[in-house]
Amino acid sequence: MSKKKQIVEFRYYEIPNNEMVLALLGEAWRRAYGVGIDTLHFHNFIEIGYCHEGTGEVIVDNQSFRFEPNMFTIIPPNLSHTTYSDKGTEGYWEWMYFDIEKYLNNTYKDDAAFIQKLLTQIYRKALLLHAKDHIVLDNILRNIIREMQTKDTYYQESVKGYMQAFIVELLRLDDHEEKAKRTKQKAVQISAALDYVGENYREEIKISQLADACNMSESHFRRLFLESMNMKPVDYINLIRVQKACELIKKSQISMEDVAYKVGFTTVSTFNRNFKNLVGTSPYQWKQSAENFEGKLLNYKISAQKGW
The missing domain is CATH 2.60.120.280 (Regulatory protein AraC)
Incomplete structure (x- = not known):
């Protein structure tokens, strides 16, 4: 010593x-x-x-x-x-x-x-x-x-x-x-917005609400969020919703329509489109091979939040 x-x-x-x-x-x-x-x-x-x-x-x-x-x-x-x-x-x-x-x-x-x-x-x-x-x-x-x-x-x-x-x-x-x-x-500056999304993803979320949570103008918030997270605020909201949808699909037997509404998507078509963009397959296909969550979506999340 x-x-x-x-x-x-x-x-x-x-x-x-x-x-x-x-x-x-x-x-x-x-x-x-x-x-x-x-x-x-x-x-x-x-x-x-x-x-x-x-x-x-x-x-x-x-x-x-x-x-x-x-x-x-x-x-x-x-x-x-x-x-x-x-x-x-x-x-x-x-x-x-x-x-x-x-x-x-x-x-x-x-x-x-x-x-x-x-x-x-x-x-x-x-x-x-x-x-x-x-x-x-x-x-x-x-x-x-x-x-x-x-x-x-x-x-x-x-x-x-x-x-x-x-x-x-x-x-x-x-x-x-x-x-x-x-x-x-920068990540610390937008942490209130991340917390807000995590707590309110089931509801309609406006970018102005996230900016207000961080005490910023909307334009400044959008720019800072993109620099820190490497994605737009709306894309992050959809990412969290799809993650929560995967958890529901794994733990329950409810319909995909109910899954979509429970995680904040207003239509099934919007849910399907965002799910496929992030995971690479439809929710129905993913349900038959749940390891896609760890193999694709989780890796995407890590990449999106790189640097903080």
Whole structure:
């Protein structure tokens, strides 16, 4: 478990001339990490650690995070951290240090403000990521490791290109997180409308009523709902009604006409049309093969509500 550290060690590294990366690779880095060490440390460059084997914890500013194989860390310079293997085990990590500031200064020589903006985004926090969740970043890092291991012809040019891709993906990661945050905020704004539909789907529902429930103008509500749910409000209402119809069909023996009216459709033809649009078959056909609900309609619902 993590402990409060009294001493923080500064580990200064130098990147060799004509290289973009200092790479600490190979079997020398298979070890029991943290044995006999009770201090955090920090570096002068951004540190990329790639875990091939082992489990344990990474401590960043006295916060603990579990690690396992195929995870990688991205630690900004001057941020205190350390790594501990689980007791009685070894970890196999490989490490890389990038001079991102030098790279950006060489690339954007006349735009100091833009360089500072990029550095602020890249250095804003430490990251512990899993390869399966960040396939592009994982491939970039694996390719850099491969190039630095083999040092084949033009490897320096190759690493420079991968470094550019690495920076871009870090910036995109930040952008994706911000978009996800905005999407979640939008979903919260329309949550009252979702609750209203869930409680009143049997009745006639006007879009103006949903907008009023969210204290919005109707035009603003329609736009926000579409951005958040990837569907129009009327389509969401019909989706909920068809879902409720499926539940009734599975649990009762009432007629399809009664099902349609009980879930809020005013005519059987409207019910049949919406049911087929969403499920891919008529209510009568679906009744003979009820697994279509899980196989089609539920998946559609997940897709429609993606992002919140």
